[in-house]
Amino acid sequence: MKRFSLVGMVRKSSVETLLDMHNLSITKSNYLIEARYKLPVQAQKLILACLGKIDPRHEIPKEITMTGSEFSELMGIDIKNSHRELYKAADKLYQSDILIYENGEEIELSWVQEKAKKLKGEAAVRLVWSDRVLRYISQIRGNFTSYKLRNIAELQSSHSIRIYELLMRFADTGDREIFLDDFKSILGISNKYPEFKVLNRDVIKLAVKELNQRSNLVINCTPIKRGRTVEKLRFDFKQNNQLKMDI
Structure with a gap:
């Protein structure tokens, strides 16, 4: 899997930049994929842009620098506002915690x-x-779990990125x-949307629609009930590697 430094990216032609972006991958431990946290979309994109610059097969330096130009190119952010969005996203990261479950232990970091x-x-x-x-x-x-950065770069919802x-x-299957409770907890909305119809309307359907339009996934979501109560969500999906239009 090809990786490279983004230093000097802004001096490349638009064609070269596009090719470089198509080679960037995100890799996270599954413990982090399943972690409980809530971040605004630009803060999530800052994490992903940083992860796109690194190779997880090697030891990663504790410090990483992201420029406004890189943030704009990688995550589809207006260049005029990219440095302001970058600063706000960085501040949100400092204010946010993550809850991870590993080997039966609850870890807050x-x-x-x-x-x-x-x-x-x-x-x-x-x-x-942070060290953890x-x-x-x-x-x-x-x-x-690994995936191409380009497949989520145009997403505008934090829920869409997490989903x-x-x-x-589970890309192989x-x-x-x-479970619905786990789904809400992972998205950081456990205390919101007590009625499933509201959750379905304002979170699930909107995220699935955006993912179908702007990512490489084609998704269908089906609620699974126990009696009259929705207990689980079933997602069936396939990958479509053709570039989708932003509609």
Whole structure:
């Protein structure tokens, strides 16, 4: 799997940049894929853009720098606003925690060790990963999920990104069942949408629609009931590697 440094990307032609983006991959430990957290979409995209710059087969430096230009190119963000979105996303990471379940243990950790350094003269930020997060993104040998960055770059919903990752963990089978309570917990909405019809309308259907339009997945979601109560969600999906239009 080809990986490269993005240093100097902004000096490349648009064709070269597009080709480079098509080679970038995201790799996460499945513990991180299934973790409980809630982040705004730009903060999620900052994490993914950073992960696209690294090779998880090797030890990853604790510090990583992301420029506004890189953020714009990688994640489909307007270049005029990219540095402001970058700064806001970095601040959100510092304020957010993750809940991970590993080997029967509940682990609460932070994405970054300290508040991001804003390199305003360079329109960039420097992030310092927390030690515990590094375990789930560095030197991964097994129990992980990988996908192409380009397949989620145009998504505008944080829920869509999380659902995409949850499904890609089961890319080999093309289906996944998940308890509704677990689904809501992973998306960070356990205390919201007590009525399934509202959750279905405002979260599930909107995310599935966006994923069908803007990602490489074709998805169908079916509620599974126990009696009159929805207990699980079943996602059936397949990959469509043709570029979809933003509609």
